[in-house]
Amino acid sequence: MEIRVENVIKEFSRYPALDNVSLGVRSGELIALLGPSGSGKTTLLRLIAGLENPTAGRIFFGEEDASQKTVQERNVGFVFQAYALFRNMTVLENVSFGLKVRPRATRPPKSEIRRRALELLDLVQLNGLEKRYPQQLSGGQRQRVALARALAIEPRVLLLDEPFGALDAQVRKELRKWLREIHDRTGHTTVFVTHDQEEALELADRLVVMSRGKIEQVGTPDEVYDKPNSPFVFDFIGESSALPVTVQGGEVWLGDRALGLRAEGTAPGSYRLYFRPHDVDLVDDGPALVGVVAGARRVAGLRRVELEIGGDGARAEIDLPHDHPAGERTRIAFRPRLWSLFPA
Amino acid sequence: MFEREGAVYDSRRPIAPHQHLRPTTERAWVKVLLISIALIYMLAIVVLPLIQVFFEAFRKGFDTYFASFEDRGAQTAIQLTLTVAAIAVPLNLVFGVAASWAVAKFEFWGKSFLITLIDLPFSVSPVVSGMVYVLLFGAQSALGPWLKANDIEIIFAVPGIVLATVFVTFPFIARELIPLMQAQGNTDEEAAISLGASGWQTFWRVTLPNIKWGLLYGVLLCNARAMGEFGAVSVVSGHIRGQTTTMPLEIEILYNEYNFTGAFAVASLLAMLALLTLVFKSLLEWRYGDELAGTRRH
Numbered sequence: 001m002e003i004r005v006e007n008v009i010k011e012f013s014r015y016p017a018l019d020n021v022s023l024g025v026r027s028g029e030l031i032a033l034l035g036p037s038g039s040g041k042t043t044l045l046r047l048i049a050g051l052e053n054p055t056a057g058r059i060f061f062g063e064e065d066a067s068q069k070t071v072q073e074r075n076v077g078f079v080f081q082a083y084a085l086f087r088n089m090t091v092l093e094n095v096s097f098g099l100k101v102r103p104r105a106t107r108p109p110k111s112e113i114r115r116r117a118l119e120l121l122d123l124v125q126l127n128g129l130e131k132r133y134p135q136q137l138s139g140g141q142r143q144r145v146a147l148a149r150a151l152a153i154e155p156r157v158l159l160l161d162e163p164f165g166a167l168d169a170q171v172r173k174e175l176r177k178w179l180r181e182i183h184d185r186t187g188h189t190t191v192f193v194t195h196d197q198e199e200a201l202e203l204a205d206r207l208v209v210m211s212r213g214k215i216e217q218v219g220t221p222d223e224v225y226d227k228p229n230s231p232f233v234f235d236f237i238g239e240s241s242a243l244p245v246t247v248q249g250g251e252v253w254l255g256d257r258a259l260g261l262r263a264e265g266t267a268p269g270s271y272r273l274y275f276r277p278h279d280v281d282l283v284d285d286g287p288a289l290v291g292v293v294a295g296a297r298r299v300a301g302l303r304r305v306e307l308e309i310g311g312d313g314a315r316a317e318i319d320l321p322h323d324h325p326a327g328e329r330t331r332i333a334f335r336p337r338l339w340s341l342f343p344a
Numbered sequence: 345m346f347e348r349e350g351a352v353y354d355s356r357r358p359i360a361p362h363q364h365l366r367p368t369t370e371r372a373w374v375k376v377l378l379i380s381i382a383l384i385y386m387l388a389i390v391v392l393p394l395i396q397v398f399f400e401a402f403r404k405g406f407d408t409y410f411a412s413f414e415d416r417g418a419q420t421a422i423q424l425t426l427t428v429a430a431i432a433v434p435l436n437l438v439f440g441v442a443a444s445w446a447v448a449k450f451e452f453w454g455k456s457f458l459i460t461l462i463d464l465p466f467s468v469s470p471v472v473s474g475m476v477y478v479l480l481f482g483a484q485s486a487l488g489p490w491l492k493a494n495d496i497e498i499i500f501a502v503p504g505i506v507l508a509t510v511f512v513t514f515p516f517i518a519r520e521l522i523p524l525m526q527a528q529g530n531t532d533e534e535a536a537i538s539l540g541a542s543g544w545q546t547f548w549r550v551t552l553p554n555i556k557w558g559l560l561y562g563v564l565l566c567n568a569r570a571m572g573e574f575g576a577v578s579v580v581s582g583h584i585r586g587q588t589t590t591m592p593l594e595i596e597i598l599y600n601e602y603n604f605t606g607a608f609a610v611a612s613l614l615a616m617l618a619l620l621t622l623v624f625k626s627l628l629e630w631r632y633g634d635e636l637a638g639t640r641r642h
Binding site for chain 1: 535542545550
């Protein structure tokens with residue numbers, strides 16, 4: 001099922017939570033809404049579900065205008081951040097809830113409801129736990145129950161709000177892989193909200209990066225990571241350094257030093273040069289950025305070196321293999337391999 | 345010190361015994377003093393009078409005690425009290441749940457005014473609560489002649505007593521449920537509707553089970569107060585023996601007639617009902633302490 005969000009505005013007592021947002025989600029896609037807190041990502045998810053009503057704009061499921069429909073009619077599977085499992089019901093009752101509350105005409109017979117609930121518990125690898133109560137489960141298990149419960153109603157789209165937010169790092173990683181598998185097997189159009197960029201990059205087909213109620217960039221993990229379209233995205237996704245530079249005659253300059261970076265067609269003026277610590281080449285001669293080592297720390301298999309560049313106290317970080325001889329030097333010359341300029 | 349057995353410093357092992365004392369632990373004589381004050385106070389203010397009630401009731405023997413209940417006045421008083429509670433408590437149950445649901449789950453204009461109104465009966469003297477109904481429905485009121493013409497009796501009759509009791513006891517359930525429902529938030533309900541449940545289904549299957557212990561607790565308190573209410577009921581009842589006297593009113597009448605055994609017999613029954621309520625409440629607290637925690641304030 002395709003989802004189309006058209007010019008949606010959402011205000012909470014005059015404060016705009018979403019400011020004219022449009023987004024298309026393709027059928028069967030796994031898409032991540034990524035952004036810092038307050039960026040409007042959860043609001044957008046709740047609008048799609050119908051748990052909030054837009055102040056203006058429309059939301060389509062396929063050709064159908066979903067904004068005219070109630071939550072119940074939209075038939076979405078929603079997984080809540082704290083799972084919101086019904087504490088007075090067993091795991092099996094939780095999963096079968098959505099089928100049990102259907103009107104008589106569309107409600108499957110009892111034995112069929114039970115069979116389907118058990119089948120879903122099997123899918124989320126919780127067989128044998130159907131008689132437990134939510135309090136008797138671990139965080140990861142609750143998460144799976146919540147997902148099984150959402151899948152039980154055969155939703156048209158699956159929406160997850162910070163699905164792994166409350167779990168520890170180990171369980172997170174396992175569940176991430178597992179959610180991808182479930183998605184590939186069931187093929188639901190899935191939208192999930194996260195503030196964890198690593199999670200979004202690893203899991204999603206496409207990312208929607210949001211900030212202050214607006215969409216900053218939409219793209220595949222590769223596009224968003226390699227070609228961020230704004231300083232915000234550069235900062236928010238992955239590690240980055242920024243240096244104040246000028247463009248003059250198609251060349252990038254730091255102070256009075258040419259860096260050996262060509263900027264053809266860029267209007268002369270002040271810019272900020274963005275690059276990632278691992279997208280750099282060390283150079284022995286020729287134009288380059290030269291920095292004095294201000295500090296270094298070990299980051300997993302790499303050594304991240306902090307350099308002071310120029311006399312104005314500008315700093316940048318670069319990654320070296322942890323045993324690279326340059327790590328012992330006091331001055332390092334390098335040139336960004338992948339970089340972007342944004343107006344200062 | 346490091347040469348003691350093991351020779352390894354272990355932070356868990358106390359080095360000197362006095363370090364075992366927590367900073368908040370008082371000296372022994374302070375403890376004894378504070379506990380004694382509390383106990384003596386409780387004995388003098390609560391336990392002694394309660395014992396006195398039963399002592400007076402049984403002073404002239406069991407036969408006289410039970411004979412007190414054969415009196416028609418006492419019997420109708422007991423009946424009336426139970427009837428009034430049986431009407432007032434369910435009414436306030438419905439009102440309390442509806443009000444808490446509205447306050448806890450929705451934002452609307454005038455919400456804080458509604459919360460203040462709910463607390464009103466707690467702050468207004470019960471006598472005033474009774475007076476209000478007399479002024480509203482009494483013979484001298486604007487409605488009085490119309491009520492009389494249509495043969496509707498409210499003041500000095502059972503409807504008035506029920507109204508006064510409902511008024512005095514309506515905060516109990518709402519006050520119990522509002523904080524509980526606010527703490528639980530909306531997500532369970534949102535989950536239910538996202539799964540396709542209607543409003544009613546969500547209420548019966550999700551909201552109500554989530555609040556059932558707080559609700560029962562509120563009902564118990566409401567019931568205890570409904571049976572024991574004196575002031576408001578006294579104003580509207582008219583004290584017609586065998587017709588409009590509830591147990592507390594009957595006790596007063598018997599007492600004023602110097603029928604101490606009778607008065608204390610009925611009083612002992614009322615006290616017993618209250619004690620039973622307390623026992624039941626404690627049982628609930630013991631059994632479902634976690635769920636009730638955070639909502640306890642009476």
